[in-house]
Amino acid sequence: MNKWIVASAIAASTMSGSALAELDWSLEAGVEGRRFIESGAFAGQVDDQWSLTVQPELVWDTDSGNSRFTFVPFYRKDFADDERTHGDVREAMFMTWRGPWEVRAGIGKVFWGVTESLHLVDVINQTDYVEAIDGDQKLGQPMIQGIWLADSGTWEAFILPGFRERTFPGEAGRYRAELLVSDDAEYQASEEQQHVDLAARWSLVTELNGYPLDLTASVFRGTSRDPLLVPQIEVVNSVLTLTELVPYYAIQNQIGSTLQFAPEGWLLKAEMIYRDYQIDELPGVGEVKDQFAAVGGFEYTLVGPFGDAADLGLLAEYQYDSRGSDYSDAQNDLFVGTRYVFNDMASSEVLAGFTQDLDFGGTRLFLVEANTRLNPSTTLDVTMTLVTAEDDSLASVFRRDDTVEVALNFFF
Template sequence: MITKKWQRKIGRTLLYSALLPITSSAFAEWGSVSGWVNAQTRFYPDTSEYVEEQTYPAAAFELTYSQDLGDSDQFIATLFARGDSVDDERNYLDAREFLWLHHGENFQTRVGVGQVSWGVNEIFKITDLINQKDRAELPFQKKLGQPMASLSFYWGEQLIELYAMYDVRPAWYPGEDGRLRYPLLIDADNQKYDRGKTGKTDFAAKWKTRWGDMDISLSHFYGVTRDPYFIFNYDFADPLLIPVYEKVNQTSIDLVYPWGDVLLKAEATYQTGSIEQFESVVGGFEYTQGGLFDSNLDLTWYVEAIWDSRDQIDGTLFDHDIGIAGRLALNDARDSNLVLGVVADYEYDEAFGYFFWTNTFGSSWTLNITGQYFLANEPRLDPAEYASEIQAFTDEIEAGTTPIPQQVIDDMLALYEGTTIGKKQFDRVVEEFDRIQIDPTGYSEDVDFDNVPQTLFDLIRISDNSQKMNLIERDAYIQVDVFYHF
């Protein structure tokens, strides 16, 4: 997951951060060490379209070291590692935190590798974009460490946060033996970047205040997006999707208002750059029923809905959805909690459900059980409806026809026009097809042409928003985690 290039970058950041506390005369006593080790098994009842493996044993650990450096300074380091016995791409090491913190009377500075959480919602988090999500640990909301320097301070009753960040952590994607993936693999070693005028340096700022009983936060992020879009490499011998990261400006607001026993919440964003300009809004509420049925049980409801102005596919799973979840806290000696939820798309006939159970046992152990189920009622694209156009295009490439007849090219482009592919992505398809039309011989070396029609059909499926659940419908799973804490 972490390339050698990124290992060098992280190493330099860790070294520079470590030099700060080492120079302190307060480095006289050792700090505290804590962490956990984890054994995990994920089981898929069905095989997928691309992978027959169903059982995925894995292990992980997280180690945190904290050192006080006098009254105003602290050093924190958290390292995480995951090993998967099936998916090699899920073997990685990450510095979650490696920070020097300095506290003043009304301010705090942080330098190193850190974690930042923005937003107020529980299900759809659209304003939280400082850190890259750790997609290898989904559905849990874990994040990769982000190299940064930050300053936060109070200006009267208002909190101001300023951030300077170094580069973007590339997203993780499953490997050839992984599940919950596209039909085509992601080429995570050859990402493309448009870093804008500030290069590898990104900036963000947040202002938080209170207006009556309402908490209000305004923020702006200028940097490389954490959610790339994809382009095809047009290598039919080794077909891969290439992530494209572009500089974006995103302005956001989030609100929390207590209405009796109900917490009303909202987030809204406006983003320019990347694949297209768009707006996104999430609204909902949180409500806790304490002492349910005159017992020790507490039931908290989370209800949220998201609307996104994008009609085209753009690497986002949630755009027109409603989410409902309930968290049941048993308030027992084992700290038992049960979460049940469902997210349904109100534009397409699809949904997914999830559950999460956790409780402790003994003095140092925790058991987690997680499951997800995917429901796709949208009609699956039928390859027979695309076969004649795709086969004609494939035959012309294999024959090396120069130029390929315009009608064959137009027929292929018409197939993409019937999907929700984004304009930038479609323009890329047009440009590449123009090159193929002029000289198809460069696209036919070492190619098994029996596989090309399936590759072209998979590209069409990936380009259509109505198929996003169809692609992973057979990837429902149950996962068991056992943690030992120390």
């Protein structure tokens, strides 16, 4: 944690040459409770988790009007799982802009995905897995980012001078395998966490037959954000025993693309990647396959279908991964869902759906997410996750982790 505080201070020091015109601040604090419907599959797991979160945000603007510094630290205290108790600098970013150019330096978050059920191209930030298993929560990433706005689209280049290891649950935590993940990671790059990654992205917002069309293409070269988990074998009482999983971070090249097209009432979207690992085989894991993966589908919105102000969205997406079911749980899956937006003063919304594994008929994930605003400074989020899984599917380790989660968030 200390080195990220130091990095934040370095980013803040770039503001010293400019007078501060305005300081804005806000604070988000929350209390969250998780109830697991079934007892844990593995020794030491808890059935209930309570935690507190705090996330302040400070924004400084300069007198010149073309520079800003944003600082967003985050901390969670979990009263059951020590590994879920953690702090992070989500953002400590200095940005300045002039004409078509913008430069950002510090710690930040960048999101590249467009689909609902899976975000394949989103490669800049590391997943904060103890926050949520859907991969949407990310750790802050040290970066230098340059942006150029041109008639041909928006061009972005990234230098990423530092790697963040993925967070994993501890012994008491849920959504884990029987073996715990070690804190001592291994790297293909000799520089380990100090390896400098590179990325670039082109995006274009245009029209097709009068309807909005968004296209992107991206490239990435660096340490993979998805670790390979290597089982460790030790001799315990003269018996060979699997003791833990060690994360191994390989070097990868990735090219990706996204598409969004919005003809009347429809939103068509897709993500595609090709990932070339720079290692062919890893002891304890075996062959490391290159990956072609895609996810695509649609969302169709019915406006006021029940004669009120609400909108009903119908969603469907297909997920494919060339590596197959031994390497991915999204290798041949179908997501179907619905989004109900109340369009009320409380901004109430419900998303419900399920993902069906087409290779394993008994493996599926059900998800319900609901949120509303109780008053101008308080929101309520409710999430229910249900997992059914066949023994041979990767999701089988989660089949006793059916969860109801309730979170109250307070804004100041």
